[in-house]
Amino acid sequence: MNEAEVRAGLPATPQYQYAQQIGDQLFVAGQVPNDALGQIVAHGDSQAQATQCLLNLRTVLAVHGFNTTDIRRLVVYVVGEQAALSAAWAAVAEFFSGRVPPATLIGVARLGYDGQLVEIDATVLKASQSDV
Template sequence: MNKAERAAGMPETPQYQYAQRVGNQLFVAGQVPHDSQGQLVGVGNALVQASQCLHNLSLVLSVHGFTMADLRQLVVYVAGEQEQLSAAWNATTEFFAGHVPPATLLGVARLGHAGQLVEIDATVVRA
């Protein structure tokens, strides 16, 4: 599982699949703010974590032959107060140079890893 992602520099994720392609669609699991060694980055910093999630999302898309232009919707999950949501959104708008695909920004109680503030999932369809 995840051999192509591992070869591209993504961390090992036992019992977790990054993405699955079905025709012209890519079903992507929520991307977390881990570096290539599987370490959480940007502890306490939603801007840094969102940037890492988006970097990871871009890498997963490229591994499966898709590009960021194929994104049809983003969901940005953020644990924390309003300033964390704002920071994650700022990272998102910066990453897309102000041209964010349709997106939802959601405040949540907690995410899957200790210290994790941001997770981003996407709907991906090649036209």
């Protein structure tokens, strides 16, 4: 499971799949700010963690033949106060060059890993030629 993602530089995830494609849709697990060794990056920095989540998301998309223009919806989960949410959002806006797909920014009490401040979930669907 996840051999293609690991070959692309993402950490092994023995208990869950990064993504599963059904037709033109890619169901993607929430992306966390892990490096290739599975370590959380940028402790205490929600902006840098959001950037890492987005880079990991882009890798998952590429492995499955999708790209960021196929993202139809983002959900950005952030631990912390308003400043942390704003910093994470700044990373999202920068990553998409100000053209963010429909998105929701949510403040949460905690996420799955120690030191994790951000997780990003996406709904991904390839555009048909008539949609372009």
